[in-house]
Amino acid sequence: MHDLTASRVRRGRDGLISRVDGARDALDMFAEASTRLRALVPFDASVWRATDPFTGLMTAPVRVENLSEGGSATYWDNELLAERINLFSDLARATVPAAALRESTGDLPERSPLYRGYLRPRGLADELRAVLRVGGRPWGHISLFREEGRPSFTASEIALVSSLSLPLARRLRSFARPAAGPDTTTPSGLGLLLFDSAGDLISVNADARRHLDDLPPGPSSPTPFGVRLPAWMHGMAVGARATAEGGTEVRIRDRAGRWLVCQASCLREADGSFGHTALVIEPATSAQVSLLTAEACGLSDRELEITLAVARGLTSGEIAQALFISVHTVRDHIKAIFKKVGVSRRGELIASLFADHHRPPGGDALHRTIDS
Numbered sequence: 416m417h418d419l420t421a422s423r424v425r426r427g428r429d430g431l432i433s434r435v436d437g438a439r440d441a442l443d444m445f446a447e448a449s450t451r452l453r454a455l456v457p458f459d460a461s462v463w464r465a466t467d468p469f470t471g472l473m474t475a476p477v478r479v480e481n482l483s484e485g486g487s488a489t490y491w492d493n494e495l496l497a498e499r500i501n502l503f504s505d506l507a508r509a510t511v512p513a514a515a516l517r518e519s520t521g522d523l524p525e526r527s528p529l530y531r532g533y534l535r536p537r538g539l540a541d542e543l544r545a546v547l548r549v550g551g552r553p554w555g556h557i558s559l560f561r562e563e564g565r566p567s568f569t570a571s572e573i574a575l576v577s578s579l580s581l582p583l584a585r586r587l588r589s590f591a592r593p594a595a596g597p598d599t600t601t602p603s604g605l606g607l608l609l610f611d612s613a614g615d616l617i618s619v620n621a622d623a624r625r626h627l628d629d630l631p632p633g634p635s636s637p638t639p640f641g642v643r644l645p646a647w648m649h650g651m652a653v654g655a656r657a658t659a660e661g662g663t664e665v666r667i668r669d670r671a672g673r674w675l676v677c678q679a680s681c682l683r684e685a686d687g688s689f690g691h692t693a694l695v696i697e698p699a700t701s702a703q704v705s706l707l708t709a710e711a712c713g714l715s716d717r718e719l720e721i722t723l724a725v726a727r728g729l730t731s732g733e734i735a736q737a738l739f740i741s742v743h744t745v746r747d748h749i750k751a752i753f754k755k756v757g758v759s760r761r762g763e764l765i766a767s768l769f770a771d772h773h774r775p776p777g778g779d780a781l782h783r784t785i786d787s
Contacts, residue, residue, distance in 0.1 A: 487646035
């Protein structure tokens with residue numbers, strides 16, 4: 416980026432943000448951002464990923480540029496089981512949410528298992544990665560790669576990508592807002608996939624096949640069962656082995672806009688050793704996505720607190736008493752919440768964010784207005 420003037424970089428950054436603000440969906444946003452960013456920070460290949468904001472794990476959609484399919488498993492095997500440098504989980508909490516491999520290793524990339532196992536075999540020399548985060552939560556990842564013989568990413572390039580973390584995360588977060596209307600389709604049931612200790616798929620049921628068919632497009636790998644396994648799903652299986660006791664979970668929207676939840680856990684053999692990994696994918700309950708959709712609407716911590724109180728059926732006076740604030744302040748917060756969520760009544764708010772799982776008892780509570 417040394418040959419670009421500061422004013423050109425500033426204009427390019429502003430233009431990038433403007434373009435992604437008009438993106439139709441996350442994949443369109445990734446495409447727009449990648450095209451604009453390449454002019455400011457040249458790169459030879461890239462991966463743009465959505466993540467579950469509560470677990471930080473990759474989910475869908477994913478955009479891959481100039482990388483052949485089939486390497487994602489190797490990437491995540493190294494990232495989750497061997498790597499210690501510039502981990503996405505660390506960048507999500509770091510002061511600066513972006514870093515480049517060569518700069519972080521003092522130009523000694525061989526220290527990195529990811530470099531030895533993934534980058535070098537593919538002729539790649541450096542990776543600039545960033546976490547897209549807002550409100551302390553990661554909504555996406557970026558990986559930019561440069562080939563052998565190209566300059567390493569510079570400190571100014573890292574700083575520019577880091578400065579895009581917040582605006583890109585805000586836009587990515589907005590795509591998790593509640594759907595405009597009720598879902599009238601019939602979802603599939605509980606899908607089950609079983610992986611052996613090497614991470615290979617060894618069993619899949621019919622509902623899992625249907626869910627896989629409904630997932631958004633993205634990098635995937637073939638299996639002996641005639642279905643393709645999304646890269647993020649393989650990453651979940653690897654993550655479950657890495658965490659062993661805790662398991663992993665992500666939320667994802669299918670092509671129809673329905674929320675699914677995918678959970679993976681490592682099973683134990685009779686002797687206590689780790690064996691197969693079970694992965695379950697099924698329609699999400701509103702309880703599993705309500706906080707995510709609330710955050711997607713940009714609710715502040717206080718607004719979320721009040722929204723949860725509204726969902727419990729509390730009046731404005733009861734909320735004011737519980738939070739030690741005035742009724743007037745509560746009403747102002749509720750007005751702001753309505754505006755952000757795009758509703759005008761308490762019942763619409765609860766239906767939009769919480770559906771039946773947090774519906775307060777008694778029908779009257781659903782139809783109270785701001786003044787209640």
